[in-house]
Amino acid sequence: xxxxxxxxxxxxxxxxxxxxxxxxxxxxxxxxxxxxxxxxxxxxxxxxxxxxxxxxxxxxxxxxxxxxxxxxxxxxxxxxxxxxxxxxxxxxxxxxxxxxxxxxxxxxxxxxxxxxxxxxxxxxxxxxxxxxxxxxxxxxxxxxxxxxxxxxxxxxxxxxxxxxxxxxxxxxxxxxxxxxxxxxxxxxxxxxxxxxxxxxxxxxxxxxxxxxxxxxxxxxxxxxxxxxxxxxxxxxxxxxxxxxxxxxxxxxxxxxxxxxxxxxxxxxxxxxxxxxxxxxxxxxxxxxxxxxxxxxxxxxxxxxxxxxxxxxxxxxxxxxxxxxxxxxxxxxxx
Numbered sequence: 001x002x003x004x005x006x007x008x009x010x011x012x013x014x015x016x017x018x019x020x021x022x023x024x025x026x027x028x029x030x031x032x033x034x035x036x037x038x039x040x041x042x043x044x045x046x047x048x049x050x051x052x053x054x055x056x057x058x059x060x061x062x063x064x065x066x067x068x069x070x071x072x073x074x075x076x077x078x079x080x081x082x083x084x085x086x087x088x089x090x091x092x093x094x095x096x097x098x099x100x101x102x103x104x105x106x107x108x109x110x111x112x113x114x115x116x117x118x119x120x121x122x123x124x125x126x127x128x129x130x131x132x133x134x135x136x137x138x139x140x141x142x143x144x145x146x147x148x149x150x151x152x153x154x155x156x157x158x159x160x161x162x163x164x165x166x167x168x169x170x171x172x173x174x175x176x177x178x179x180x181x182x183x184x185x186x187x188x189x190x191x192x193x194x195x196x197x198x199x200x201x202x203x204x205x206x207x208x209x210x211x212x213x214x215x216x217x218x219x220x221x222x223x224x225x226x227x228x229x230x231x232x233x234x235x236x237x238x239x240x241x242x243x244x245x246x247x248x249x250x251x252x253x254x255x256x257x258x259x260x261x262x263x264x265x266x267x268x269x270x271x272x273x274x275x276x277x278x279x280x281x282x283x284x285x286x287x288x289x290x291x292x293x294x295x296x297x298x299x300x301x302x303x304x305x306x307x308x309x310x311x312x313x314x315x316x317x318x319x320x321x322x323x324x325x326x327x328x329x330x331x332x333x334x
Contacts, residue, residue: 022043068183079173214249
């Protein structure tokens, strides 16, 4: 039930239900494509804060628990932010406040994702033979939830506007409070000695702690740039500088084997250029706005294209479970 609430309902359905509305919201504020891209990067930065979130939750348990209180706190902020976007009129919700609300929603997604992932990782370690089945359950539910949300979102935006999806998403976002309140995480209250031991182990991992701090500092720096500077060049230069510093830090502070893997994924992700801001206007502009564009309708752009992508993802998951569940990670990458 915990995974259903956090992964299927929240990350699968609610995230997929609200995500297509973001670009239409920015468009209603007359945000240009490059600035839309910058704001989109800022609101996604909570996912880069996951190492710091994990470090804080381990080092600073609340009432002896290091998962449930943080999930609950992030959920309260995320639900309030979602309700604000859905109910507050645009005239009373400036673009900076909108970006802040979207940031808090992503903070809820990333915090719940991280801490519930940690729990089912423990289950996989204790029962490794069930690992592939558990991963399939999580990701298949994610894709099904995303598929349902994507099929629904086009008509909703087309008939009711881009703010209504956030109002409707409040309920699935709130469902996670139930399993948290009932401790479906099966989290045990730590005593003072156990907390002290955890903090000692963290202090022994100085390199990892420094990396968490550097990643958090880089995230804060990029948030500042994205909010206060509209120049795409300034934001691109800042992002490149942060990536370079982290790449050097990985290489210096981590063991070569781990450093190479981190460097690979950092470089691979950095070359995955996102063009969502420009492509949104290219696909959806009217003939009067851009005569040479395809002029996709709202429903086609959000639901038809999204459903096609979700179906391909489901086929990929079924193929993995059927043919590749016993492959090594290196073989999967190749």
